[in-house]
Amino acid sequence: MKILAISDLVDERVYSEHIRVNYPEVELVLGCGDLPLYYLEFVASMLDRPVLYIRGNHDAPYEETADGRRRTAAQGCEPIDGRMARVLGLTFIGLGGSRRYSPGPPFQFSEGQMRRRLAGLLPRLAINRMRYGRFVDVVVTHAPPYGIHDANDPAHVGFRTFLSLMRRFQPRLLLHGHVHQWRHDRPMRSVYLKTEVVGVFPVRVIELPDH
Numbered sequence: 001m002k003i004l005a006i007s008d009l010v011d012e013r014v015y016s017e018h019i020r021v022n023y024p025e026v027e028l029v030l031g032c033g034d035l036p037l038y039y040l041e042f043v044a045s046m047l048d049r050p051v052l053y054i055r056g057n058h059d060a061p062y063e064e065t066a067d068g069r070r071r072t073a074a075q076g077c078e079p080i081d082g083r084m085a086r087v088l089g090l091t092f093i094g095l096g097g098s099r100r101y102s103p104g105p106p107f108q109f110s111e112g113q114m115r116r117r118l119a120g121l122l123p124r125l126a127i128n129r130m131r132y133g134r135f136v137d138v139v140v141t142h143a144p145p146y147g148i149h150d151a152n153d154p155a156h157v158g159f160r161t162f163l164s165l166m167r168r169f170q171p172r173l174l175l176h177g178h179v180h181q182w183r184h185d186r187p188m189r190s191v192y193l194k195t196e197v198v199g200v201f202p203v204r205v206i207e208l209p210d211h
Helices: 037-049 109-120 124-132 160-169
Strands: 001-005 028-031 050-051 084-087 089-094 136-142 173-176 189-192 194-198 201-205
Touching: 001 037, 001 050, 028 136, 028 201, 037 050, 050 089, 050 201, 084 124, 109 160, 136 160, 160 173, 194 201
Parallel strands: 001 028, 028 050, 089 136, 136 173, 173 194
Antiparallel strands: 001 201, 084 089, 189 194
């Protein structure tokens, strides 16, 4: 399966009338946070493929339209923040937001809060194991796991909860955003036990083998 992953920045290669030419054979789009709703909707309409997304620490609870309406979700896309989805034969969970580093914003969490968010998914994960033989295939997060692609500043420290998730549930892939990596000498693909961890900024195409 070819996955188009996007995060943190509106990229002209994606937000383009040539998106089908730029990203041929994409079967699925995953938004890893800090993306405007109109951007996600554009991708969904132009590619006509499933779009799953989570929210990032800079996302607002809603966006205002030109006529003053408030909307909280991207039309034609499926929000999976704190949820599970089954799409194209694969199981996905989403855990958006970053570590809490300032008061107020809705998509910032303490380690304990993120742990409780994961705990809320445990019944669905158990059902997945019985029904599909795996707890989860792909985990979509905004922040990285602790010690993998993260940084030392309070806003960009990763979550230890994601390490526990990978140890216990062994997803094939964990995608995250949040880390704005412009340098090419810093790797953003790592392996933790049985999980490939991939940082997305702002666009990445990932080939997920069928098995």
